[in-house]
Amino acid sequence: MVAIPGKTIAEKILSAHAGADARAGDIVVADVDFVMGQDGTSPLAIRALERMGVEGVFDPKKVALVIDHSAPSPLEGVSALHTVMREFGKRTGAIVYDIGCGVCHQLIPENGHVVPGDLMVGCDSHTCTYGALNVFSTGVGSTDGAAAMASGKLWFKVPETMRVTYTGELSPGVYSKDLVLYLAGLIGADGATYMAIEFDGPVIEALSVDARMTISNMAIEVGAKAGLMRADAKTLAWHEGRSERRPNPVDPDPDARYAREIEIDAKRVGPQVAKPHSVDNVSPIEEVEGTPIQQGVLGTCTNGRLEDLAIAASILAGRRVHPDVRFIVAPASRRVLLDAIEAGYIQTLVEAGAALVTPGCGPCVGTHNGVPSDGENVISTANRNFKGRMGNSNAFIYLGSPATVAASVIEGKITDPRKYLG
Amino acid sequence: MIRARAFKYGDDINTDYIISGKYKFKSADMEAMAVHAMEDLDPEYYAKVKPAGGILVAGKNFGMGSSREQAPLVLIHSNTKAVLAKSFARIFFRNAINTGLPVVECDTDRIDDGDELEIDLEGGVVRNLTKGTEIPFAPLPPVMAQLLADGGLVEHFKKHGGFAV
Known part of the structure; x- marks a missing residue:
C-alpha cells in the first residue's frame, strides 16, 4: 500500500474550507472567512455586484472596504469613488474604514478580522501579508472579490508549496526586509508563481510578528499566491484580545510534499537593496552605496508598523535629514501612529525633519503624498519599484529596510545602516 | 476564432505598465483609461491597436504585480482581442478570465511583431498565418473554460445565481 503523503498548510486550510480532501492541483470551491477591498478596487467590485443583480453581501461583518490608497482624496474623481464605497457600506452594513484609519493590510489583522487557520481574499495583491499570522490570504481581482462578497465562496486552485527555511541568525543591521529581498533576488519575480510559500526556520521563529508580516507581504513579489508561516506562541499572543473567534493554528504535516525547498543561511545576508525597475533586481548594499537620493519613504503595508518606526527613530535620534532630501513617513494605521506618538518615535522622526502624512498607503502607489520629479531617486521601504510606480515613470525607486532608508536620508545617498548601529 | 495582428513585447510586463496606478484611481471609466494602456512601455499602444484590434504577445510572467482588474479591462477597451504569453502572473490570469479577455499560455518565441495570428481556443492552437506555423497550447482547466464561455x-x-462549477 502506498502511503498518502501529508499536507502543506495551504492544502490543510483549503481542505477545511472546501469540506474536501484538497491536494495541490485540485480546484475547489471554498468558504471564505473574510473579504476585503480597497479604494482602487472596491468601486469595480461594487459595480460587478450591481451587474450580478446582488443587493447585499453574504455577511456584513465579514466584508470590509478600506479607503487607504488615495486618502484623503486628492481629486474629484477619487472623491466620487470614495462616495460609492461609503454609500455601499451604509446600504449593505459592510464595514468601511475611512481615511486616516490606515493601510488595509494593517487594519484587517489589527482589528481581529482574521485568526490563524482562516481563509480570506482581498482585492489587493498584498493580501498575502496575513500569511504571517497563519491565515491563507490571497489577492484577487474585483470581480472575484464581488463573487466572494455575494456568496461567501470562491473557487481556488490548490497551490503547490515552496518551502523557504532561514537558518542561522540575523546579523546586526539586517532585518526581515533584507531576508525577503534576498529571496526575490535569488528566485526572481516569477520564482514562486502559482505556488504558496511556507517560511520557516529559527530565523522566522526569532522575528516579531511585525517583522514576519514584512516577509509574507512580499510573497507576491516572487509571484506567490500566499506566504504562510506557522502560528506559534508569539502569533497567539499577538491575537489575544483582537478577536472573539478562537484561533485554529495549522501546521504542515512532517511528510508534506513540497514542489521546491530552499535553505538560506541568514548569516550570509547583509542589507539588501532592490534597484530600479524590478523587485528582483537586488544587490547587496555595498554595490549601490553612495547613489544620491532626493526622497526617502518610511511606511506602507510592508514596513509601516511600530517596530519599523522604532528602528528608523533609533537611527535618526539626534540627527537631521539631509537638506536635499524629502523624508516622508506614513504610519500603517492610526493605532500604529498613536503607539508611535506615545513611544516618542514620531517626535524623533519629525524633529529630524520628516514630513508625516496620513496613515495609509502614502506615496507608494503614485496617487498622492509625494510624487517624485523627473530623474529623481527614491529610497523606500515599500514593496514595489516598478517604473512609474510612484506616479512618475522618469523617477527611479530603490527598496530597502527601514534602517537603510533612515541611514540614507541622513546622508542624502544610499547608506549602509550598519554604520549607525549602537 | 480570434484573428488579429501580433503586437509583441518582452518578459515580466507588470500591471503598472498595463495601466499606471496614477490613472486607476482617477476614474472608473474604462474607455477613458484605455488610452493609457501600456503607456509607459509603448506610448503608441492604444493608437496602434484600437483601430483594427490586436493580439498582445509577451514573454514570461505577463501581468505581474497588482490585483487591479483595470489591467485586463483597459486591454479589452483598447481592442486587444487576446493575450499570448509564455506564462502569466496568477491574479492577472484570473482577472482576465473573469472579465472575458482570452489568455493563452504558449510558446511565443516564434511569433514576431506584426505577424497575423489566428487563435482557436477550443482547438488549442495558435496559427501564425504570416509564417505558416502552428503553436499548440493546453486548454484551460474546465472551471476557467466555463467562466470564459x-x-x-x-x-x-x-446565469446560475452563484458558483456552478
Missing part, C-alpha cells in the same frame, strides 16, 4: 464571472453568476 459564460462571458466572465458576472455573467456566470447572473
Whole structure:
C-alpha cells in the first residue's frame, strides 16, 4: 500500500474550507472567512455586484472596504469613488474604514478580522501579508472579490508549496526586509508563481510578528499566491484580545510534499537593496552605496508598523535629514501612529525633519503624498519599484529596510545602516 | 476564432505598465483609461491597436504585480482581442478570465511583431498565418473554460445565481 503523503498548510486550510480532501492541483470551491477591498478596487467590485443583480453581501461583518490608497482624496474623481464605497457600506452594513484609519493590510489583522487557520481574499495583491499570522490570504481581482462578497465562496486552485527555511541568525543591521529581498533576488519575480510559500526556520521563529508580516507581504513579489508561516506562541499572543473567534493554528504535516525547498543561511545576508525597475533586481548594499537620493519613504503595508518606526527613530535620534532630501513617513494605521506618538518615535522622526502624512498607503502607489520629479531617486521601504510606480515613470525607486532608508536620508545617498548601529 | 495582428513585447510586463496606478484611481471609466494602456512601455499602444484590434504577445510572467482588474479591462477597451504569453502572473490570469479577455499560455518565441495570428481556443492552437506555423497550447482547466464561455464571472453568476462549477 502506498502511503498518502501529508499536507502543506495551504492544502490543510483549503481542505477545511472546501469540506474536501484538497491536494495541490485540485480546484475547489471554498468558504471564505473574510473579504476585503480597497479604494482602487472596491468601486469595480461594487459595480460587478450591481451587474450580478446582488443587493447585499453574504455577511456584513465579514466584508470590509478600506479607503487607504488615495486618502484623503486628492481629486474629484477619487472623491466620487470614495462616495460609492461609503454609500455601499451604509446600504449593505459592510464595514468601511475611512481615511486616516490606515493601510488595509494593517487594519484587517489589527482589528481581529482574521485568526490563524482562516481563509480570506482581498482585492489587493498584498493580501498575502496575513500569511504571517497563519491565515491563507490571497489577492484577487474585483470581480472575484464581488463573487466572494455575494456568496461567501470562491473557487481556488490548490497551490503547490515552496518551502523557504532561514537558518542561522540575523546579523546586526539586517532585518526581515533584507531576508525577503534576498529571496526575490535569488528566485526572481516569477520564482514562486502559482505556488504558496511556507517560511520557516529559527530565523522566522526569532522575528516579531511585525517583522514576519514584512516577509509574507512580499510573497507576491516572487509571484506567490500566499506566504504562510506557522502560528506559534508569539502569533497567539499577538491575537489575544483582537478577536472573539478562537484561533485554529495549522501546521504542515512532517511528510508534506513540497514542489521546491530552499535553505538560506541568514548569516550570509547583509542589507539588501532592490534597484530600479524590478523587485528582483537586488544587490547587496555595498554595490549601490553612495547613489544620491532626493526622497526617502518610511511606511506602507510592508514596513509601516511600530517596530519599523522604532528602528528608523533609533537611527535618526539626534540627527537631521539631509537638506536635499524629502523624508516622508506614513504610519500603517492610526493605532500604529498613536503607539508611535506615545513611544516618542514620531517626535524623533519629525524633529529630524520628516514630513508625516496620513496613515495609509502614502506615496507608494503614485496617487498622492509625494510624487517624485523627473530623474529623481527614491529610497523606500515599500514593496514595489516598478517604473512609474510612484506616479512618475522618469523617477527611479530603490527598496530597502527601514534602517537603510533612515541611514540614507541622513546622508542624502544610499547608506549602509550598519554604520549607525549602537 | 480570434484573428488579429501580433503586437509583441518582452518578459515580466507588470500591471503598472498595463495601466499606471496614477490613472486607476482617477476614474472608473474604462474607455477613458484605455488610452493609457501600456503607456509607459509603448506610448503608441492604444493608437496602434484600437483601430483594427490586436493580439498582445509577451514573454514570461505577463501581468505581474497588482490585483487591479483595470489591467485586463483597459486591454479589452483598447481592442486587444487576446493575450499570448509564455506564462502569466496568477491574479492577472484570473482577472482576465473573469472579465472575458482570452489568455493563452504558449510558446511565443516564434511569433514576431506584426505577424497575423489566428487563435482557436477550443482547438488549442495558435496559427501564425504570416509564417505558416502552428503553436499548440493546453486548454484551460474546465472551471476557467466555463467562466470564459459564460462571458466572465458576472455573467456566470447572473446565469446560475452563484458558483456552478
